[in-house]
Amino acid sequence: MPGMFIDVRVEDEVASDEKLARKLVEVCPVNIFAVDGSRLRIVEENLDECVLCDLCVQAAPPGTVTIVKLYES
Numbered sequence: 862m863p864g865m866f867i868d869v870r871v872e873d874e875v876a877s878d879e880k881l882a883r884k885l886v887e888v889c890p891v892n893i894f895a896v897d898g899s900r901l902r903i904v905e906e907n908l909d910e911c912v913l914c915d916l917c918v919q920a921a922p923p924g925t926v927t928i929v930k931l932y933e934s
C-alpha cells in the first residue's frame with residue numbers, strides 16, 4: 862500500500878532535557894516518545910501511528926520538534 866511515512870525530528874536541546882522529554886511522552890496520544898534514563902527516545906515502531914495532532918510541536922519550544930511527512934515514491 863503506498864503511504865506516508867512520518868519522521869519526528871527533535872533537537873538535541875529538547876531530547877536531552879528530561880523535563881521536556883517527559884512532557885512529550887505525556888502529550889503524544891500514540892506513544893511515539895519514550896524516556897530512556899533521562900533522554901528522549903523516539904519509538905520508531907510507533908511512528909506510523911502519528912495522527913499529526915501537533916501536540917508535541919506545541920509542547921516544545923518553537924522549532925525544536927518537527928513532524929516530517931515523507932511519501933513513498
Ligand code: SF4
Binds near residue numbers: 890918
Ligand atoms: S503529532 Fe501528535 S501523534 Fe504525532 S508525534 Fe506529535 S504528539 Fe504524537
